[in-house]
Structures are given as C-alpha cells and as structure tokens.
Amino acid sequence: MDAFLFRVKAAQRDLIERCGGIERVVTICGFSKSQVGRWNSPNDPDLMPIGAVVALERDCGQALVTSVMAQANTRRLTDPDIERAQEVCLIRNHSELMRQSAELAHTVAMAIEDGQVSPSEASSIDRVAAALEHAASNLRAGCAVIKARGGQASQLRVVGEGE
Known part of the structure; x- marks a missing residue:
C-alpha cells in the first residue's frame, strides 16, 4: 500500500473509534462485523464504501x-460551523496540544x-x-473565534493579585 492508503486506513480506524467501535458501526452501516473489522485493520486493504463513510x-x-x-488532492476542508468553538478556552x-505533543514524543x-x-x-x-492534529485544529478554531470577536480577555490571573 502507498502512503495515501495508509492515511485512509488510519482515518477509517479513527472514524470507527469515534462512532463507538465495530459493533456500533455495524448497526449504523448495516455491514457485517467481519467487514467492519477489515476496515478497522491496518493490515487489510479493504476500504469503506462512500455511503458508509x-x-x-x-x-x-x-x-x-x-x-x-481532500488533502490528497491538495485541498483542505473548512468547518462551516465555526460557532462550535464559541466557548473557546485558549489555555x-x-x-491539550502540549499534552498530545508530549504523548507523540514519548x-x-x-x-x-x-x-x-x-x-x-x-x-x-x-x-x-x-x-495531536485534532488538538491543533481545536486550538486554531479557537484562535479564529477570538479573531472574529476582536480579541478576548485572558483567563490567567496572577496569584495574590488584588490582595
């Protein structure tokens, strides 16, 4: 398999995990447990059909x-619902980005x-x-909201401030 197929397989595994695992995906898609297992296996070349995706x-x-x-064709998707990050917390x-970065290094x-x-x-x-990529995306989405609002007060406070 080439690098693109490995990335698709990784995305399939992430998708199955985020949808609740193999059993739940079977319920959602109507494919057999063994077929979904093949989609989930990094060593099996089976790819999900578009309808299942x-x-x-x-x-x-x-x-x-x-x-x-999209990335394979030098394109990028944008989230039309940037308001999902309304309750942004930059810190x-x-x-989370730093935690994921440390986990990747480890x-x-x-x-x-x-x-x-x-x-x-x-x-x-x-x-x-x-x-890590997901955490970076969340940070970037939060920054976009802050820019759209014209800024945001920092939530950090110095201990002992105002005493």
Whole structure:
C-alpha cells in the first residue's frame, strides 16, 4: 500500500473509534462485523464504501476520511460551523496540544528505542499524531473565534493579585 492508503486506513480506524467501535458501526452501516473489522485493520486493504463513510462521518460529526481525500488532492476542508468553538478556552486548547505533543514524543521515543519501527509501532505513532492534529485544529478554531470577536480577555490571573 502507498502512503495515501495508509492515511485512509488510519482515518477509517479513527472514524470507527469515534462512532463507538465495530459493533456500533455495524448497526449504523448495516455491514457485517467481519467487514467492519477489515476496515478497522491496518493490515487489510479493504476500504469503506462512500455511503458508509458519509453515514459514519455524519454520526460522529467529523469528516475524517473525507479530509484525507481532500488533502490528497491538495485541498483542505473548512468547518462551516465555526460557532462550535464559541466557548473557546485558549489555555485549555493549548494545554491539550502540549499534552498530545508530549504523548507523540514519548510514543516515537519508545518506537525507535530498539532501532527498528514496526508496522504496529507506526500505527501507534499515527494514532497519537491524529490526536495531536485534532488538538491543533481545536486550538486554531479557537484562535479564529477570538479573531472574529476582536480579541478576548485572558483567563490567567496572577496569584495574590488584588490582595
């Protein structure tokens, strides 16, 4: 498989996870458990049909597979509902991004420790990188809301301030 197919497979696994796992995906799509298991397996070349992708992305509210396909054609999807980030907390978003970054560093370090990165380790790295990408997207969405509002007061306060 080429890199694009590995990215699609990773997006499929993320989509299945965010929709509640294999059993729930079977219920949503009507495909067999073994078929959904093949979509979920990083070692199986089976790809989801478009109808299943649309149904699952609608269910979880995230265009994971569609985004990979858009990126393969040098395009990017935008979220038409930027108001979903109305209750933005820049500090929380930044904190999650840093946590995911540390998790990625740890996962990569563990994978390269023995001088060999296995396909399983590469899948683990990819999974953590997807979470990091999601955290960065949330931070960027929050920044967009702040810019649209013309700024936002910082929620940080100095301990002992005003005493």
